[in-house]
Amino acid sequence: MSARPKTTAIAAATAALALALSACGGSTNDTKSTTAAAPPAIKSTGYFSAESPWNTPIESLPKQKGSEEMLQLARRREAVVELPDHRGFGTVERVAEKGIAVNSVRWAPLVVEAGGNDVVAMRMVCRQRDCGPVSERVPNTLALPAATTPDPSYDGWLSVIDRHEGVGYDFWRARRESGDTISYQFAKVWKLDGPGFSKPVAEEPERAAGARGSGLPLFAGVIGPAELRAGEINHALAISVPGLARGVYVQPASVTDGVGSPDSLPAGARIRLKSAALKSRPKGDSRASEEAILVALRRYGAIVVDRASVPTLYAAAGTPADLLQENELKWLDLSDFEVVRLPELLKDPPPNQVSEEGLATTVSAPVGGGGGG
Template sequence: MSGTVRARVLLAAAVGSLALGCTSTDSASTGATPAADENGAGLSTRVGSEPAPLPDTVFSVLGPWNTFADDRGVHPRSTGLLREVALGLRPGEDALLIQTWGRSVPVVTDGEPTVVRCRQARCGDGAGELLLDLPTDVDPDPRYDGWYTVVDVAERTVRDLRRARREDDGSISYELMREWDLDGPGFQQPYGVGARGSGLPLLGGLIRRDELDRGAVEHALAISLPGTASGSFLQPASSTDGTGAASSLPQGARIYLRPAFRLTRPVDPATGRPQEWTPEVQLRAMLLVRALKTYGAVVVDEAPVPTLYAERTEAGQAPLLGGDELSGIGLDDFLVVDFDPEDRLAYPADDLTDEPTDGPTDGPTDDGDTR
């Protein structure tokens, strides 16, 4: 069955199972210019190449990215925590954004042997120079966080680079590397740092092109929120860069959409009318709503507005998401998954005298909630 035919079949099934407050038409308005091919590759490599595909499930099926959001109940301060994390936002500024460029993540595999080197003395899991097979035409974007995720499917390894850039000689330099087991838990021991402020992997919770194309987003999403708690985090996070009130929602917390939530189409600012959606655009929005209701979203970082992350669209690739598909969702549409006060881990730790560089753990720890 072709991707397009399968998408239409799944759309028909999803309409009956998801409450979506919109209708679809034959013309799309996603805020992006469509390219010639709507069937994007699963990895941000050279257009037309045949990279080794990622598995449908990334990281352990028992880890935080692949377990349901509603198994612990709702936090008694759910409403207050969400209000604190949104403190300072004006009405309407908590609309959910999907980042598809800039601060989102290029996921690369295969290509030409490329020198990858660290620019400083402390490099995380990096040391000296590595020779990795990388595409020559997909670069990290140093204007933002310079995120770059390199997947070796054969070795079952993921390498996150932070503040990476392409040098004049074609090599890639970076500030920090964190290496992950593609089949591991998808988080690390407390006080380990990573490319994100929370220490969580860039691939965790990423909306990937291949899963949108096949019509299945079956994992928790990664979300950044404005005023995450300063001074503490929850596992699966292992660190935090939160700047909000100490009592605010910590990084590592999980939120999920209220079961009765109904999505409405984004409004065209020029006309004030709901945008017209193709069946494919409607399907993608519904897939994300379903994931947010079932698996929820893990708070991975801090951002000016609530933000989800999609695999970065490269030149020549079809933009499968425009970024505003979920702008009808605000923070008051979410519930906070329950956690105990003692689950909060102080950051930095009282006895932490140097920057931590612990790598990924082989499984859950006893230091906090790892579900």
């Protein structure tokens, strides 16, 4: 992912780069972490209004026609490879193996709460002239846990939940500087009692982009330690897939960074676990944390938020391994899910922003392989 304008001049370059980066974050084995993340301090991961797609059950909703084909395409991604004898570069198709990863260390959002005990006044500094929507400025200081340290190795994902102000802040490429300072390159503000998504880029281009490739909140759909301990998750989960559809998306997504087939699973799609999938579950003792995830995937489903090298769910960074491990759901496959009927397919870039010469407008925001799946 790179924070830069979407312009005609960079379209060709970013297309090739997007293919090369399409593996970003899908597996926690991609890159070695260099910075220890602070343990999550969130009390709850339930956000947004009761009518939000993050909080509404989908068990009884109709299935999308062509669901199986979409999910098959979602496992496929193109990767850039160097040709023999220095003959340049080409692309190869790679198909994700069976298994659903659950990131809790690398490519996992660090989610902390503002206020409370043992906090420091953390200076929040934008490293660019433009760090997000002009109408939504992040406070110059936030009362954060003293150990809050985003990991720059994985796009510096940081979300701050400020329940007193009723908002959540998403930060992209955040990093801890000397002293009590965190700098960042992009930020977006979300109302905790709002719908949990933005309007399509054609309607509101300034707010459409976000820390996720779909424009959706970074902290939405994240599995929290408290939920795992309680054995109950009452919201949809966030999921990334390798072959995210390019050029099209559905709400609640507001943009897309997909590079897969246009007929693949689009950003914003909602998928649910088939009841028959539990029959392939390995026999033996199951943990309450695993059971909670499976029940949530069946009742609330998962919303497609980005792309990654393997199908990936997200737990808060620092979630203890005794509660959840990356390979917890290695027996599951995308074929164990079905797509809920899709709303209207939308285009990114939208037709009203494209001229014969190319993209007619400029949108400054994170762009590219930031799935960090």
